[in-house]
Amino acid sequence: MTDTVNILPRSARRTALLPSTLVQSIAGLTIRIGKSVGRFGKVLQVSRMESVLRAMSDSELDAIGVERRDITQHAHYLIGC
Template identity: 35%
Template sequence: MTINPNTVGPYTRHAATVSISLSKVAHSFVSVLARIGGKSYSALKSLQMARMLSTLANMSDHQLAQIGIQRSDIPKYAETLLAEE
């Protein structure tokens, strides 16, 4: 809803209050996201690493050989893949 100085009527004051309230909520939300941003990125990387390790560990030795690694190479290979992202 747009409020302009020429707007008159019973809803003008209410609309302005709602607009200010939404602005405060949006600012608070952005502030929270900024604070947890670093933690979220770290958690996301940890989750990606866990999924990568799980996926590679569930592959057969033949499948691992096809991509050029051995089972003992899985942790280093996973780190390399995630570093390239």
């Protein structure tokens, strides 16, 4: 079986390969968007966790072993960042 791209003139080969390149570009863009959405989701989770921890009283924070100055670090730990 003959590969049709290889029998085309050089100028036509670029055009024949364009859809493949386009698909790769779209796939790369989709992956980058997905990663950005994932990072944004993590930021929202950490922000919400910080909010919950900041709303706790000092005695509640003491009960779980967290000092107020460590809330941001503990929120990241809890979310898994």
